[in-house]
Amino acid sequence: MSSQPVAAPDKLDAAVLKVAGVVVLGAIMSILDVTVVSVALPTFQTKFNASYAEVAWTMTGYTLALATVIPLTGWAADRFGTKRLYMAALLLFTLGSGLCATADSIGQLIGYRVLQGLGGGMLMPLGMTIMTRAAGPDRIGRLMAVLGIPMLLGPIGGPILGGWLIDVASWQWIFLINLPIGAIGLVYAAWALPKDAPEPSESFDFLGMLMLSPGLAAFLYGVSTLPEAGTMSDPEVWVPMLLGGLLVVGFVFYSFKPQHPLLDLRLLRNRNLSVASITMAVFMVAFMGAGLLFPSYFLQVRGETTLDAGLLMAPQGIGAMVTMPIAGMLADKIPVGRTVPFALILLAVGFFGFTQVGTDTSYVLLCGSLFVMGLGMGGTMMPIMTSALKTLTNHEVARGSTLLNILQQIAGSVGSALMSVILTSKLNDSPAIPGVVDPVTKEPVTEAGLAIVVQQKPELAQQFPVEPGLLQRGLEFVADSFATTFWVGFVLVLVTFIPAFFLPRRREESHLLDDEQGDRAAPVMLH
Structure with a gap:
């Protein structure tokens, strides 16, 4: 090359x-x-x-x-x-x-x-x-x-x-x-x-493929079924999660035996890669999980259209576009352990704004929070990935990036399921409306459930004769449920500071060209 x-x-x-x-x-x-x-x-x-x-x-x-x-x-x-x-x-x-x-x-x-x-x-x-x-x-x-x-x-x-x-x-x-x-x-x-x-x-590695790919698919199937089932005790949740988990654990023990495993976990002996991977995984659970609920808040609590909800999310992207190029340049010159914690502080400050959501929270506050959160996200994601890949040799980059992408996929799926389950569980605690049932499922309609439906389709309010103030009470319950879920996401953002503390704070020598110089045998894992 x-x-x-x-x-x-x-x-x-x-x-x-x-x-x-x-x-x-x-x-x-x-x-x-x-x-x-x-x-x-x-x-x-x-x-x-x-x-x-x-x-x-x-x-x-x-x-x-x-x-x-x-x-x-x-x-x-x-x-x-x-x-x-x-x-x-x-x-x-x-x-x-x-x-x-x-x-x-x-x-x-x-x-x-x-x-x-x-x-x-x-x-x-x-x-x-x-x-x-x-x-x-x-x-x-x-x-x-x-x-x-x-x-x-x-x-x-x-x-x-x-x-x-x-x-x-x-x-x-x-x-x-x-x-x-x-x-x-x-x-x-x-x-x-x-x-x-x-x-x-x-x-x-055929044996590795027979364990890892079906294991990941089964585990994520169980995780993705959790919000609909609402409980871990449902066989459709725990059976695939258990079988998938066993296959993945089996692969972890097996992967150190073949010379060229399907997923090279030996790369995690590289301290930079392992610390960056853990930081990225915790970050993705928090951010991807709660991040998917931001548009839902605008749709279900504030009654915005899909297009308007998307537009209201734009400040987050604008904030990230401001810091991402700067963070990219800094990551080439300054160890990420000295920059990422400051970006996480911005992320936490922005996230905190959403823990205060109600039925009429100021859009200035919410859009400002999204902008600050975007500033933090732009200074977090790419520097962490840079730190992870920088000390791998050219020959190991493909396997290292594969490992990072799998961790992101699992963490994002787990985060989405976790936040969805917390929100659904909280909404299910809403009291049922006496004498009102869903015409399709024949299940009792809750105050929160009716408030969400009417907020998105106001014309349906005429079909449900309810006492004055009930819809507002249900809407406040929905807003409180979102706020509770966002508190969990905020705590997970704070947890991200723990692995981020161990990110490199001294400039590390790159090994990207090692194997181009005839030194392919140089083990990056010992770095």
Whole structure:
């Protein structure tokens, strides 16, 4: 591989930015498709005459496919080369998008979403590998800041884009829009990505795959079923979680035996990688879990439209865009242990604002809190990932980024399920309205449940003759339930300070070029 990317360590030259453009395009497609579908779930219910639990699998199936394919990415990148594999993943994702638009049933849509996830799951770890190799050891932080752009645009732009497309066109367009983007991405990748030499010497770890991929899928299936079931005692929750957990634990013990395991946990002997991984995992549980509930608060408590709820989330992305480039430059010059704690303070301050939510909390306070939270997020995520990858050798970057992506996927799923369960449990404590039952389920209607329905569809208030003040009382209960859930997220943000305290505070020597200099045997794990 050419050493050209390292020739200009003080800035990102045109050649590196050309590669970064390909990766950002693919990452935007993958991440945007997670959030853009979230606003279409009510539309899917009407179109396919399905329950919410059924249509939710259009998101869950995609997530499970991501988790299943990510472990294969490290081996496949070595075996087939990152350029060819990246283009294949992009093609699979684009074909899956086109098929989703043709679905005639909810079952077909879920199946096509799984196909999409199999392609999308490889895009992020491959993108991190390609960009890390292109940047060289002295510019990883700045290039990681570029990769952070789609991570911000997804949660912010997804609900806005999805709501707009459904309003002006149809639900099919949330998938069809990927076709021209995917076609451009494939042509761009063929032109911009450098050729790399595959290394087919490593044998594929079939036994590891039979344990890890099904184990992750089963465990995350149980986790994702938890909000609907509402209790860990439901067999549909604990059985797959137990079986999946046993398979994953079995893989952990097994993975130290083969020379080339599917997921190289020996990399965690690298102190920087292990500390950064723990910090990232705790951060993702807190931020991804509670972060998904911010739009729900605007929809269910404040009665905003989907488009307006998406727009109200924009200050968070603006804040992150302010700090992310700065944090990227600092990560190349200053140890992340000296910068990340200050970013976490901003994140905690912003998060605290949402623990105070009520039925009429000032939008100035909430949008200000989101902006401050974005400032903290922009200074946290990419520097942590930079610290994790910086001391790996070129040969280990693919496996290191795969490990980080799996941890992010698990932590994000656990966080989402945890916050959803806490919120659902709190809402279920709302008192039932005497004599009022749901016409479909025949279950008693609670004050909180009726308040949410009427807040989103005021015309339904005429169908439920209730005493004066009941709807306001139910709405206040819903707001309190959100505030309680946000308190849990705030505490988890504070817990993130513990592993962050152990992030490196002294400048570490990069090992990215070790194996290019004929020193592949140098064990990064002993660093």
